[in-house]
Amino acid sequence: MEAVIIVDVLRRAGAEVIVASVEPQLEVEAAGGTRLVADTSISKCANEVFDLVALPGGMPGSARLRDCEVLRQITSKQAEGKRLYGAICAAPAITLLPWGLLRRKQMTGHPAFMDKLPTFWAVASKIQVSGELTTSRGPGTSFEFALSLVDQLFGESVAKEVGQLLLMQADDDTQRKEEYNKVEWSFDHNPRVLLPIANGSEEIEIVAIVDILRRAKVDVVVASIEKSVQILASRGIKIVADKLIGDAAESVYDLIILPGGNAGAERLHKSKVLKKLLQEQYTAGRIYGAVCSSPAVLHRQGLLKDKRATAHPSVVTNLNNVSNGAKVVIDGKLITSKGLSTVTDFALAIVSKLFGHARTRCVAEGLVFDYPRS
Ligand SMILES: *[C@@H]1O[C@H](CO)[C@@H](O)[C@H](O)[C@H]1NC(C)=O
Ligand SMILES: *[C@@H]1O[C@H](CO)[C@@H](O)[C@H](O)[C@H]1NC(C)=O
Numbered sequence: 001m002e003a004v005i006i007v008d009v010l011r012r013a014g015a016e017v018i019v020a021s022v023e024p025q026l027e028v029e030a031a032g033g034t035r036l037v038a039d040t041s042i043s044k045c046a047n048e049v050f051d052l053v054a055l056p057g058g059m060p061g062s063a064r065l066r067d068c069e070v071l072r073q074i075t076s077k078q079a080e081g082k083r084l085y086g087a088i089c090a091a092p093a094i095t096l097l098p099w100g101l102l103r104r105k106q107m108t109g110h111p112a113f114m115d116k117l118p119t120f121w122a123v124a125s126k127i128q129v130s131g132e133l134t135t136s137r138g139p140g141t142s143f144e145f146a147l148s149l150v151d152q153l154f155g156e157s158v159a160k161e162v163g164q165l166l167l168m169q170a171d172d173d174t175q176r177k178e179e180y181n182k183v184e185w186s187f188d189h190n191p192r193v194l195l196p197i198a199n200g201s202e203e204i205e206i207v208a209i210v211d212i213l214r215r216a217k218v219d220v221v222v223a224s225i226e227k228s229v230q231i232l233a234s235r236g237i238k239i240v241a242d243k244l245i246g247d248a249a250e251s252v253y254d255l256i257i258l259p260g261g262n263a264g265a266e267r268l269h270k271s272k273v274l275k276k277l278l279q280e281q282y283t284a285g286r287i288y289g290a291v292c293s294s295p296a297v298l299h300r301q302g303l304l305k306d307k308r309a310t311a312h313p314s315v316v317t318n319l320n321n322v323s324n325g326a327k328v329v330i331d332g333k334l335i336t337s338k339g340l341s342t343v344t345d346f347a348l349a350i351v352s353k354l355f356g357h358a359r360t361r362c363v364a365e366g367l368v369f370d371y372p373r374s
Contacts, residue, residue, distance in 0.1 A: 001139035001367075002056035002088050003030065004207045008235040009146035013154050013162050015052075019237070020045050022068035027240060031058040032211035034222075037230065037238035042070045052149060053078045055096070057089020057110060057138065066095040075101060079132060084152055086134040088145050089368075093117050096133075105130040110138045110368060126368075139211065140369025143168055143341050167313075168341045176372070177328035177349050180308050185287055185333070185353040187254055192219045194253040196274050197241055199226055200263025203233035205291050205343045209257060212347035215363045216355060223248035225271040234261040245273045255350070256281050260292020260312060260339045269297045278303060285333060291346055292339025295319060309336040344369055 003019070010017050021028055021038035029035050053075050055065055065071055078085045079101050087096050093113040096102050106121050108114075108128040126141045127134065127148050134152070136145035143166060151159035193213055197206055206222070213220050224231050224241035231239055242248075256278060258268055268274060281288045282303050290298050295311035298304050299319050308321050310329040316322055316338075323329045327342040328349045335353075337346035348371065352360040357374070364371035 001032075001204075001208050001211050002058065002142045002145075003036070004203050004237055005139075005142035006054050006056065006088075006146045006149070007237060008202075008204050009143065009150060009162060009166065010052075010054075010153075011235045012165060013150040013158055015150075015153060018045065020071075022065055022071055030207075030211075031061065032207075032214045034207050034210050035240035037240065042068060042074075045074060046070050049081075050074070050078065050083065051153060052084040052086065054085070054149060055087040055091040057087070057091045057094075059090050059094070062090040062094035065091065066098055072099050075099065082132055084132050084134070084149070086136075086145070086149055088136040088142065089113075089138045092135045102133070105133050107133065107135040108137055109135060111365075138366070138368030139208075140344060140364070140367035166341045167338050175326040176345055177330060178308070178323055178326040179330040181332040182330075183332050187354070190217065190219050191254040191354055192221065192251070193255045193257060194248060194251075194277070195220060195222045195257050195259065196225050196245055196248075196268055196271070197222060197231050197233075197239065197259060198224070198264045198267035198271070199232045200234050200261050200265075200267060201231065201259045202261035202264065202292055202339065203235055203237040203239060204340060205259035205261070206233065206239060208343045209259065209291075209347050212344065212363060212367070213350065215366060216351040216359060218351075218354065221248055221251070221253070225268060225274055234264060245271060249273050249277055253277075253281070253286070255287040255289065257288070257335075257350075258290040258294035258297060260290070260294045262293050262314075265293040265297050268294065269300060275301060287333040287335070289335035289337075289346075289350070291337045291343055295336045298334075298336075304334070307331040307334050309334065310338055311336060312339045 007017050019038045020042040022042045026038045089110045092109040093116040222241045223245045225245045229241045292312045293315050296315040308323045308331040327345045328337045
């Protein structure tokens with residue numbers, strides 16, 4: 001989530017972002033088992049000058065970054081040259097600290113790593129900007145972290161504009177969720193979720209849904225509706241699915257969830273295999289949902305009939321029974337959300353329906369995401 005949110009948000013702001021692998025190969029397995037394909041190898045970046053070097057957290061990822069000598073040199077040059085560098089989650093304590101790049105600077109990090117940071121300099125704020133260094137706490141603070149980097153690179157007005165694109169309302173009066181026709185979503189087995197993805201799907205939504213559901217121990221299958229398992233997401237991140245939709249269609253899923261992204265949603269809509277799976281899901285009374293532009297796909301396939309839903313503001317007017325305001329709307333066995341920054345609430349709402357409040361609080365805490373006590 002951290003890597004993908006940083007890349008996506010910076011690219012939306014207009015930055016040229018290079019995703020570099022410190023592994024011998026370009027494909028890496030991120031936390032939560034998401035497979036991402038980097039743009040290049042770190043060795044190709046050794047002699048370049050960057051305006052920002054940003055380090056995602058995650059374990060053992062942060063230790064793998066720390067052990068990469070080329071990356072250490074790039075980041076040290078960055079600090080010496082008084083250019084921006086940033087780290088989130090485990091990365092301040094596990095990567096920057098041993099490199100000596102936190103010296104005499106206030107910093108923050110994931111709560112689980114705070115005791116490793118120098119006591120006098122560690123602060124518990126979501127974002128800490130100390131000269132060239134910016135640090136933050138975890139997946140749940142990644143949007144704010146990325147926006148702070150946008151602010152420092154492009155200025156406040158661009159940061160504000162991007163924040164609006166991400167649907168990050170400053171107010172918190174937007175209600176978290178609304179529920180109609182309440183029914184239980186509980187299973188006597190570990191729930192299985194199908195997440196179909198396509199070229200042009202929104203990477204933030206894919207990765208956040210997969211990561212958060214897997215943290216809650218849900219069995220998630222990511223299936224590509226393209227000819228290959230590798231898809232090219234909307235902001236240029238390459239994601240490798242677990243299987244192709246044709247193979248995934250041999251099983252039955254407790255939930256089918258569609259990520260958004262305009263072009264991706266259009267491609268999902270055109271998949272005949274997926275259309276059949278969604279119809280079966282609906283007819284059998286099983287759970288389904290969508291975020292961002294994808295509730296429009298459900299609508300076009302007749303799956304929102306008599307149901308209350310929400311979607312990205314750009315498509316919401318096309319739905320006929322829109323709920324006003326809430327980030328997440330549940331109607332019986334349907335769940336929809338506005339998308340982008342609301343995806344964390346969306347995924348947590350699924351966890352809450354499946355397992356209840358206590359497990360959801362626990363997952364939210366690990367993400368360092370503000371979640372209500374009751
Ligand atoms: C989808 O993306 C993959 C991976 O980047 C690419 O190989 C493929 O050609 C794309 N498919 C279409 C139909 O654009
Ligand atoms: C809108 O959704 C509500 C809640 O599920 C439902 O009772 C109502 O019939 C729906 N209205 C329309 C016009 O579909």
